Amino acid sequence: xxxxxxxxxxxxxxxxxxxxxxxxxxxxxxxxxxxxxxxxxxxxxxxxxxxxxxxxxxxxxxxxxxxxxxxxxxxxxxxxxxxxxxxxxxxxxxxxxxxxxxxxxxxxxxxxxxxxxxxxxxxxxxxxxxxxxxxxxxxxxxxxxxxxxxxxxxxxxxxxxxxxxxxxxxxxxxxxxxxxxxxxxxxxxxxxxxxxxxxxxxxxxxxxxxxxxxxxxxxxxxxxxxxxxxx
Amino acid sequence: xxxxxxxxxxxxxxxxxxxxxxxxxxxxxxxxxxxxxxxxxxxxxxxxxxxxxxxxxxxxxxxxxxxxxxxxxxxxxxxxxxxxxxxxxxxxxxxxxxxxxxxxxxxxxxxxxxxxxxxxxxxxxxxxxxxxxxxxxxxxxxxxxxxxxxxxxxxxxxxxxxxxxxxxxxxxxxxxxxxxxxxxxxxxxxxxxxxxxxxxxxxxxxxxxxxxxxxxxxxxxxxxxxxxxxx
Amino acid sequence: xxxxxxxxxxxxxxxxxxxxxxxxxxxxxxxxxxxxxxxxxxxxxxxxxxxxxxxxxxxxxxxxxxxxxxxxxxxxxxxxxxxxxxxxxxxxxxxxxxxxxxxxxxxxxxxxxxxxxxxxxxxxxxxxxxxxxxxxxxxxxxxxxxxxxxxxxxxxxxxxxxxxxxxxxxxxxxxxxxxxxxxxxxxxxxxxxxxxxxxxxxxxxxxxxxxxxxxxxxxxxxx
Amino acid sequence: xxxxxxxxxxxxxxxxxxxxxxxxxxxxxxxxxxxxxxxxxxxxxxxxxxxxxxxxxxxxxxxxxxxxxxxxxxxxxxxxxxxxxxxxxxxxxxxxxxxxxxxxxxxxxxxxxxxxxxxxxxxxxxxxxxxxxxxxxxxxxxxxxxxxxxxxxxxxxxxxxxxxxxxxxxxxxxxxxxxxxxxxxxxxxxxxxxxxxxxxxxxxxxxxxxxxxxxxxxxxxxx
Numbered sequence: 001x002x003x004x005x006x007x008x009x010x011x012x013x014x015x016x017x018x019x020x021x022x023x024x025x026x027x028x029x030x031x032x033x034x035x036x037x038x039x040x041x042x043x044x045x046x047x048x049x050x051x052x053x054x055x056x057x058x059x060x061x062x063x064x065x066x067x068x069x070x071x072x073x074x075x076x077x078x079x080x081x082x083x084x085x086x087x088x089x090x091x092x093x094x095x096x097x098x099x100x101x102x103x104x105x106x107x108x109x110x111x112x113x114x115x116x117x118x119x120x121x122x123x124x125x126x127x128x129x130x131x132x133x134x135x136x137x138x139x140x141x142x143x144x145x146x147x148x149x150x151x152x153x154x155x156x157x158x159x160x161x162x163x164x165x166x167x168x169x170x171x172x173x174x175x176x177x178x179x180x181x182x183x184x185x186x187x188x189x190x191x192x193x194x195x196x197x198x199x200x201x202x203x204x205x206x207x208x209x210x211x212x213x214x215x216x217x218x219x220x221x222x223x224x225x226x227x228x229x230x231x
Numbered sequence: 232x233x234x235x236x237x238x239x240x241x242x243x244x245x246x247x248x249x250x251x252x253x254x255x256x257x258x259x260x261x262x263x264x265x266x267x268x269x270x271x272x273x274x275x276x277x278x279x280x281x282x283x284x285x286x287x288x289x290x291x292x293x294x295x296x297x298x299x300x301x302x303x304x305x306x307x308x309x310x311x312x313x314x315x316x317x318x319x320x321x322x323x324x325x326x327x328x329x330x331x332x333x334x335x336x337x338x339x340x341x342x343x344x345x346x347x348x349x350x351x352x353x354x355x356x357x358x359x360x361x362x363x364x365x366x367x368x369x370x371x372x373x374x375x376x377x378x379x380x381x382x383x384x385x386x387x388x389x390x391x392x393x394x395x396x397x398x399x400x401x402x403x404x405x406x407x408x409x410x411x412x413x414x415x416x417x418x419x420x421x422x423x424x425x426x427x428x429x430x431x432x433x434x435x436x437x438x439x440x441x442x443x444x445x446x447x448x449x450x451x452x453x454x455x456x457x458x459x460x461x462x
Numbered sequence: 463x464x465x466x467x468x469x470x471x472x473x474x475x476x477x478x479x480x481x482x483x484x485x486x487x488x489x490x491x492x493x494x495x496x497x498x499x500x501x502x503x504x505x506x507x508x509x510x511x512x513x514x515x516x517x518x519x520x521x522x523x524x525x526x527x528x529x530x531x532x533x534x535x536x537x538x539x540x541x542x543x544x545x546x547x548x549x550x551x552x553x554x555x556x557x558x559x560x561x562x563x564x565x566x567x568x569x570x571x572x573x574x575x576x577x578x579x580x581x582x583x584x585x586x587x588x589x590x591x592x593x594x595x596x597x598x599x600x601x602x603x604x605x606x607x608x609x610x611x612x613x614x615x616x617x618x619x620x621x622x623x624x625x626x627x628x629x630x631x632x633x634x635x636x637x638x639x640x641x642x643x644x645x646x647x648x649x650x651x652x653x654x655x656x657x658x659x660x661x662x663x664x665x666x667x668x669x670x671x672x673x674x675x676x677x678x679x680x681x682x683x684x685x
Numbered sequence: 686x687x688x689x690x691x692x693x694x695x696x697x698x699x700x701x702x703x704x705x706x707x708x709x710x711x712x713x714x715x716x717x718x719x720x721x722x723x724x725x726x727x728x729x730x731x732x733x734x735x736x737x738x739x740x741x742x743x744x745x746x747x748x749x750x751x752x753x754x755x756x757x758x759x760x761x762x763x764x765x766x767x768x769x770x771x772x773x774x775x776x777x778x779x780x781x782x783x784x785x786x787x788x789x790x791x792x793x794x795x796x797x798x799x800x801x802x803x804x805x806x807x808x809x810x811x812x813x814x815x816x817x818x819x820x821x822x823x824x825x826x827x828x829x830x831x832x833x834x835x836x837x838x839x840x841x842x843x844x845x846x847x848x849x850x851x852x853x854x855x856x857x858x859x860x861x862x863x864x865x866x867x868x869x870x871x872x873x874x875x876x877x878x879x880x881x882x883x884x885x886x887x888x889x890x891x892x893x894x895x896x897x898x899x900x901x902x903x904x905x906x907x908x
Contacts, residue, residue, distance in 0.1 A: 233732055347780060348781075348783055348784045349780070349782075349785060349825055350783070396769055397769075398743075398768075398769035416780065416784060434769075436766065436772055437772055442743075442781070443742065444712050444742055444781065444786050444787075
């Protein structure tokens with residue numbers, strides 16, 4: 001299906017309901033779909049399960065916690081060992097108000113890829129002998145132990161691209177590809193904010209990172225400014 | 232490691248021994264590493280296990296069978312239902328002289344990706360209830376049956392790229408990416424023939440398909456002409 | 463049998479009938495052989511995205527121009543690109559296929575069973591046969607249409623109670639379009655929805671091994 | 686304890702010592718914190734390819750220029766690119782890591798056991814902690830170097846018979862470089878290879894909980 005182009009991030013979120021499972025792309029400052037996050041905040045949708053590599057680590061996803069819109073996070077960075085710069089999510093987590101499934105970053109990326117690729121599970125050595133293995137099937141093969149990890153899918157993915165064409169093809173810039181490209185494959189509804197929308201045919205076919213088949217909605221948005229906090 | 236640039240395909244194959252497991256990229260006419268195949272033929276290396284999506288289907292890989300260099304193929308296209316245009320591989324297969332593991336094309340690609348990605352196995356619905364399932368573990372999950380498929384790796388991968396830089400980054404053109412990009416990740420020694428070798432830094436970082444870490448040897452070669460047989 | 467010798471649809475007409483099943487804007491994979499012909503009957507304004515499992519989304523029809531060996535479909539045939547086409551590697555291509563991102567696959571068939579099992583890659587009496595991408599398409603496409611001749615050259619049915627040839631996939635077929643009929647596969651079995659011009663439902667049933675329910679709105683194929 | 690109050694290596698000197706372990710041409714992933722400093726001590730002529738798990742191969746040091754939010758390493762820090770750098774998505778990045786394509790990973794540590802178990806992500810008494818990419822790097826890198834302080838702030842050993850903190854990986858550490866010593870992890874346990882200037886092997890052993898064999902060529906760290 002040809003992607004639909006929306007006029008505002010708020011309109012682009014139409015139909016997202018309370019209790020939705022939402023993937024959010026980006027890596028810290030790089031290509032976070034912050035305009036869509038802000039629209040989701042304005043929308044007030046609640047009881048969300050958010051899947052993102054980071055929440056409260058230089059991203060604005062944490063702001064959804066202000067009005068307690070997030071019930072659960074599936075993430076690889078979510079809680080610091082120190083409480084010196086505590087995020088809203090962390091504070092709620094430490095008070096037992098939100099649920100957290102902490103996933104190694106590579107396993108998170110691969111589970112999302114599996115969700116998009118029709119893979120029912122995969123074996124990885126990541127996490128063997130650690131807390132991550134708790135409750136998971138451990139398989140012995142060729143003298144090694146492997147964890148069976150399961151795919152992740154979402155109702156909605158919010159991602160940010162550098163350029164989109166009207167058909168829905170996406171091009172990411174530099175380290176902006178990160179989880180955006182993977183999550184675009186694994187949700188029933190994929191909503192993209194793009195720095196630029198170009199005519200179909202303008203993106204070079206060899207340099208399209210996300211083929212149009214994965215994209216449902218596009219909205220043009222300037223990047224929300226991110227300041228480096230100088231860590 | 233920075234890739235090493237060789238002067239001829241024959242030199243680029245140094246060290247490949249009898250009994251080697253070799254992945255061969257390309258899809259029918261598209262970006263087959265035919266110069267390297269011809270060099271392997273001249274080299275006379277024997278008892279090869281070749282992994283390729285096709286052997287004897289518009290490719291020149293079949294010519295390795297002329298001197299019986301191939302003992303086994305792992306492929307998705309290898310034997311036709313008709314003997315009208317019988318390849319050398321087919322003839323030897325029908326006489327029981329070579330071994331064949333016939334693998335669905337998507338499972339072949341995914342097994343090779345798994346081999347390169349440190350995945351010890353994956354669950355797919357492809358092949359459930361067919362001959363492909365024979366001897367494989369069938370897993371029930373969420374009301375469906377899944378096959379547990381195992382990773383594939385090779386001693387050597389022979390691939391063809393459109394452009395390589397001196398560091399080893401690769402760029403494929405059009406449908407030339409196919410199995411080349413996947414196989415580049417899954418062999419101990421990756422040998423590339425490239426239409427063009429450019430200076431490091433000339434390929435745009437956002438449009439590199441195979442990062443340099445995967446490539447060991449590069450040799451510049453014009454494409455061997457392929458004629459469309461008009462099927 | 464009375465029906466012998468009666469005109470059947472040409473391959474082109476079968477392909478044309480299949481093309482009418484493709485919703486505007488859908489993503490479609492066309493298998494090698496008869497299904498490939500379907501592309502010629504898809505109007506450009508339908509904005510069908512054709513996927514080829516060798517790593518292409520958005521190709522057009524066949525190319526009449528100079529042959530570019532790196533611009534071929536899954537059958538190795540030269541193709542044209544539409545604006546917005548993209549390329550990807552084989553693992554990404556089958557991730558797209560297995561992951562349910564292809565709306566419709568059209569595959570050729572040797573046999574289809576009453577339960578929608580498909581056999582399309584091997585003829586045991588001849589030996590050999592290759593799987594290619596068919597098994598992945600069979601499980602991955604949201605809708606699987608099989609386009610084939612209703613009977614073998616010597617008149618034996620290809621729509622059977624049980625397939626006798628090696629399977630491509632189990633219970634994967636949604637619709638069968640043949641040179642005689644359009645047959646839908648449902649949970650309760652097969653339903654005859656359309657017959658070729660000049661063919662009576664009973665004549666089609668006579669060359670079909672599996673039981674065929676008759677659709678309430680059973681009609682002649684519109685071509 | 687006699688050794689208290691003696692000078693220990695600065696973080697920069699630990700990073701400098703780690704940098705000497707990196708073979709020319711190797712592909713290296715530097716974790717957040719102390720390991721990040723290692724990059725500054727890698728000479729350009731060594732052609733080290735730095736990988737960052739957010740999808741970068743071939744970055745240079747930190748950028749002193751304008752901050753580009755899309756050009757950051759795994760710690761979110763602005764970086765420069767070297768010629769030949771490439772970008773890829775997170776699934777491809779961890780395929781590279783898990784698949785054994787990274788020669789060396791340098792990670793920070795909280796505890797390392799005699800068997801080379803690593804704990805580096807959670808301090809249970811404080812609660813919390815995040816895994817990030819550490820567990821993938823622990824199993825995936827061909828060689829894992831842990832760069833850490835030899836003891837906690839209050840003087841308790843970090844090199845232990847058994848880790849007491851939640852593990853990052855089991856038996857994954859190859860080399861430990863601390864502000865007091867270089868310790869190798871082998872099948873038979875730990876070997877003290879180098880001591881910081883001014884430190885005697887016995888003094889290092891006194892602040893190490895796990896048994897330390899002394900290398901035949903045990904020497905003072907060259908810096």
